[in-house]
Amino acid sequence: MVVLVSTRCRFVLLLLAAFSCFSLKLCFGSEDSITFSTSIKDSETLLSRNGVFRFGFFTPVNSTARLRYVGIWYDKTPVQTVVWVANKEAPVNDTSGVVSISEDGNLVVNDGLNRLLWSTNVTSPNATLVQLMDNGNLRLPDSRNNGEVLWESFEHPYDTFLPRMSLGTNNRTGENLKLTSWRSSDDPSTGNYTAGLAPFAYPELLIWKNNVPIWRSGPWNGQHFIGLPDVDGFSLNNDYQGTASLSYANDSFMYHLDPDGVMYQRYLSASTRGLRIGGSITSTACDAYGECGPFASCSSREVPPCNCVKGFEPKNQKEWYNGNWTDGCVRIVPLRCKKENNVSSSSSRGKGDGFLKLQKMKVPVSAERSLADEKDCPEQCLENCSCTAYAYDGRIGCMVWSGSLVDMQSSLASGIDLYIRIAHPEKRHSYLAIAIGAAFVAAVFLLLACQKFKKRSAPESRRRPELMFNRMEPVTNENESPYTFKPNEFPLFEFQVLAKSTDYFSHRNKLGQGGFGPVYKGKLPEGQEIAVKRLSRASRQGLEELMNEVVVISKLQHRNLVRVLGCCIEGEERLLVYEYMPNKSLDAYIFDPTKQKILDWKTRFNIMEGISRGLLYLHRDSRLKIIHRDLKASNILLDDNLNPKISDFGLARVFEGNEDEAETRRVVGTYGYMSPEYAMEGYFSEKSDVFSLGVIFLEIISGRRNSHKEENNLNLLAYAWNLWNDGEAASLANPAVFDECFGKEIAKCVQIGLLCVQELANDRPNVSNVIWMLTTENAHLPEAKQPAFIARREFSVVGLSDRSSQMVTIDDASVTAITGR
Known part of the structure; x- marks a missing residue:
């Protein structure tokens, strides 16, 4: 009996041990x-x-x-x-x-x-x-x-294409396995972008935004995608009946579709076990789907990048020369095949039409499959009145196109020869004679105009910016206006110099995108590195705002303000040239989980103090009293030593010596950083910038955007306010940088941030008081009052109904809301 019990006990213990082990x-x-x-x-x-x-x-x-x-x-x-x-x-x-x-x-x-x-x-x-x-x-x-x-x-699959995974289409089941982006970096729900194979005659890799193509690879030729250079290792199985699958077997990297619709190649490091980001498969502006419209080719090496194919002209001349190329180009001379109404015999049909050879091309979308060999491929195209182009690749044979030719790109290492059908030579000669005659008449008139133009005191291209500077209203009572334009004191760059310095505004040199246009890294012929802001043609920041920034910042010198080196105004182009900041902008560090640890607490504290000192110089210490009006994390640049420099003065306003507050009907800035009195009533002052400064403080401390909703649907200001009221202000700090020994200093900085974002402007400290509170140990700080909780996407414009328009920036993109008077 004892033995039996002992055996049962052992059996139970063995079961428990096995369960515990599992x-x-x-x-x-x-x-x-x-x-x-x-x-x-x-x-x-x-x-x-x-x-x-x-x-x-x-x-x-x-x-x-x-x-x-x-x-x-x-x-x-x-x-x-x-x-x-x-x-x-x-x-x-x-x-x-x-x-x-x-x-x-x-x-x-x-x-x-x-x-x-x-x-x-x-x-x-x-x-x-x-x-x-x-x-x-x-x-x-x-x-x-x-x-x-x-x-x-x-x-x-979701947003990651792993080795030995397959993407593709199945004609039998109708399935198409695609990648789908996250909604945001911290929200895995379904985003706006998808990527996968398109079921064309020749499969292509596409990225869609809300089912609309935004990028394509070019057709698969059996070894690589035509138009996708420097990317190989793929394997594609295709039955040419609508079923195709794409995969790869290299375990050292994977592909990731990010929430912004960019496909990155990420490499797995054997030493660190970490993943480093390689290149994106979309690298230039020409990679945007249909950037130049039909019958136009895009080249990232040219300025402008879009050009009509020879024998074609812009469909909408005005839009084309304003930089809107989406309408594309149309034929100057109709094809002869069209003229003959398709009634002639097959031997004479298309007689006289020829082909224009374009080399190293990413071929247009929607290639059709042909069984013709290399010799018969052009003849087959000529015999079909709807055929507009052909190409021949030794691996996949003859490709032909009908109708419009869309999304062509030139000068690609992986590109092939493309032959575009052009009009009958004799017909072209008659049109050419007319064109030469018209050009001769135009040249005579142009010569006469130039003679008259020479008599002027200064070239119009130089006088235009000068007149704009001098037209701006003086703001002081001194004999010399701070807005007086002195060309000899401020460099005016040539557009071609800046275009060449940025590799013709290539995507790989792009540093960021602001509300008024992209910023590119460049290198001048003498070797100096620069940052070039190219104002978008769709931007509301025109010549006046550009001149405003040039004049304002050219008068300022401070270690915490970025230097403008010059500008360029040629035709429709408006560019600003800044000193280059190798560490880019503050938001790239505090909001990126992979970079947050680079800025430890002491560095963040120094950045807050540096921003404050730069702002104090603007408000009190410079010869001009300047209100920035668009202070935000993306407008704070970091130098080699991570010292902050305030940038982007396009929206700044200069106050007269006795002026403390101003009102505007044109509200400009960024929701989330705008003070309530400015956003709702158009009043701005030093205290408007102080409000923005407080938001930046809280973002630096927490590593979270004010536009991001926190617990219980609260924005950052409300979240910080609740923590401070609960006596847990230090817990707002980003865990990546929080250190118990700095807990008291962190809590003090949270309180200073809350003092800056108080709802009433009069309650907020001025910048000199902010610096005193930051730098004084054991300073007695006043109690903060409730902040203004206005930083929401559903922000109402009630109270602006008497103004004609307002311009704001939401997530760094400029928009204009028109309201009735």
């Missing part, structure tokens, strides 16, 4: 699978056998919502890198979630109330096992049919 394996992620009888709780994970991938619950990095998602991520990378998400539209609100195999054999995600949030949704499954494979694929095999895979995550 639980511990799940907790520490040493198991790569779960069975029908087990599940994964929030604190448990699966780990692939090779230790590369992990499956379980996660919260996106830098998210404050604390929502829990089920997904797969790289296990050992320093920065969280999620490659697949299950319940992207239905997160768990707490840590009560469970992943299990349901009674019907599906993999499911349930919350603590046993509500179904996600399921593999396989019909009549017989699964008793889920396994995480070494390649990051999660599989649900059939337990009764030799392990046939019933469902796998690779057939439900």
Whole structure:
């Protein structure tokens, strides 16, 4: 009897030990699978056998919502890198979630109330096992049919294209496996962008925004995509009947579609186990789909980049020369084939039409497949009146096009020869004679005009900016206006010099995008590095704002203000040249999870002090009293030593010596940084900039945008206010930089930020007081009053009904809202 009890006890203990061992394996992620009888709780994970991938619950990095998602991520990378998400539209609100195999054999995600949030949704499954494979694929095999895979995550891709995964189309089932972007970097729900193969006659890789193409690779030629240089390693299977699949097998990198619709190649470092971003497959402005419209070619080496193909002219001359090329080009002379009404014999049809050869081309979209050989390919095109171009590639044969030719790009290393059908030579000669005659008459008139123009005192191209400077209203009572334009004191650059210095405004030299246009890195012939802001033609910042920035900042010299080196005004082009800041802008560090640790607390404190000193110089210490009106994190640049420099003075206003406040009917700035009295009533003063300064302080401390909603749908100001009232101000600090020994200083800076964003302007400190509070230990700070909670996307423009228009910036993009008087 004693022996029997002892045996039973041992058996029970063995069962308990086995169960404990399995639980511990799940907790520490040493198991790569779960069975029908087990599940994964929030604190448990699966780990692939090779230790590369992990499956379980996660919260996106830098998210404050604390929502829990089920997904797969790289296990050992320093920065969280999620490659697949299950319940992207239905997160768990707490840590009560469970992943299990349901009674019907599906993999499911349930919350603590046993509500179904996600399921593999396989019909009549017989699964008793889920396994995480070494390649990051999660599989649900059939337990009764030799392990046939019933469902796998690779057939439900999200934003990451992993090695041995396939994207493609299936003509039989109608399926098209595509990548889909996240909505934002901290929100895995379905975003606006997708990427995958398009079911053309020759498959192409496309990126869509809301189902509208924004980029294409060019057709697959059996080895690479024509028009996609420097990207290889792909394998594509195509039955030429609508079924094609794309994959690759190189484990050293993967492809990622980010929330902005850019596809990046990320390399896995063997030494650091981290992922570094390589190049994006979209690298120049010419990569934008249809950038130049029909029958036009785009070249990133030319300025402007769009040019009509020879024999064509802009469809809309005015729009074309204003930089809007979307209407494209039209034929100058109709094709002869069209003229003959298709009634002649096949031997004479198309007689006289020829082809224009264009080299190294990304060919147009929608190529049609032809069985003709290289010799017969042009003849086949000429015999078809609807054929507008052909190309021949040795790997895939003859391609022909009908109708408009859209999305052509020239000067590509991976490009091929493209032959565009042009009009009958004799017909062209008659048109050419007319054109030469007209050109001769125009030249005579132009010569006479130039003779008259020479008699003027100064060239119009030089006088125009000078007149604009002198036309601006003086703001002081001194004999010399601070707006007086002195060309000899301020450099005017030639457009071609700046275009060449930026490699013709190539995408790889692009530093950022502001509300008024892109900024590019450049290098002058003498070797000096510069930053060039090229004002967008769609921007509301015209010549007057450009001159405003040039004159204002040219009069200022301070270590915390960026220097403008000159400007360029030629035709429709408006450019500003700044000193180059190698570390770019502040927002690139405080809002990027991969860079947040670069700015430790002391560096952030020094940046806050530096911004304040630059602002004090603008308000009190310079010969002009200047209100910036667009102070924000993206307008703070960082030099080699991470010292801040205030930039972008296009919206700045100069006050007269006795002026403290002004009113405007044109409200300009960025929601989230605008003070309430300015946003609602158009009043601005020093205290308007102080409000913006306070928002920047809170963003620097927290690493969160004011436009981002925090807990309980609160913006950053409200969130910080609640923490301060609860005595937990220091907990606002970004965990990446928080240090207990700086807790008191962090709390003080939070309080200073809240003092700056108080609702009433009179309650806010001036900048000199802000600096005193920052730099004085044990300073007694006044109690902050409730801030203005206005930084919301649904911000109402009530109160501006008596103004004709207002211009604001939302997420750094300028918009104009027109309101009735």
